[in-house]
Amino acid sequence: MKPKSKSLRLSRRAWLGAALALGLPPALSTAAPPAPAKKIKNQDHDGQVVPLADLLAKFGARLDPEAVPQWLALVTKDDGVYPLIRDDGSRMFFKDKRLLKRPMRLTGRLYPGTHLLQVVAVHSFVKGQLCEVYYWCDTCRIKRYDKKACECCGGPMALREEPVKKQGALPTTGKRG
Numbered sequence: 001m002k003p004k005s006k007s008l009r010l011s012r013r014a015w016l017g018a019a020l021a022l023g024l025p026p027a028l029s030t031a032a033p034p035a036p037a038k039k040i041k042n043q044d045h046d047g048q049v050v051p052l053a054d055l056l057a058k059f060g061a062r063l064d065p066e067a068v069p070q071w072l073a074l075v076t077k078d079d080g081v082y083p084l085i086r087d088d089g090s091r092m093f094f095k096d097k098r099l100l101k102r103p104m105r106l107t108g109r110l111y112p113g114t115h116l117l118q119v120v121a122v123h124s125f126v127k128g129q130l131c132e133v134y135y136w137c138d139t140c141r142i143k144r145y146d147k148k149a150c151e152c153c154g155g156p157m158a159l160r161e162e163p164v165k166k167q168g169a170l171p172t173t174g175k176r177g
Ligand SMILES: [Zn+2]
Pocket: 137, 138, 139, 140, 141, 142, 150, 151, 152, 153, 154, 155
């Protein structure tokens, strides 16, 4: 009835349109889902895994005590330092000190723009021979990739380092679980 009402309604619509154009939250967006993360190639990195705190001490930095056990890094022969992303692939180093400070080959990928290394496969060098590293329950004949009680019999699992037969073709030990 009032002459004003139409113009009010229009301006409200215009305002809504502007709000939609400017600030729709991503969750409500009807745009295509985000593209899958770009595939980054896994590469072999030879070196030794050490506590990051030891390296930082040389740099004059000190980690908080509670952070010390959470950070390990691979130090390569050319003094590259690659902190390990703590997940399925690197867990064995956090749980078994026997794997630290000795020659290893970590296969994995670097988070772009950082030196953070995500490990997908671990091999050790025993007397110069490349070995697969795993934990084995002799009773159940189960192979796992971190130190824990056997999920089948509850018994201890033994660390094994088994020479890789063909130097040229590494077995795909990326499968976990
Ligand atoms: Zn078992």
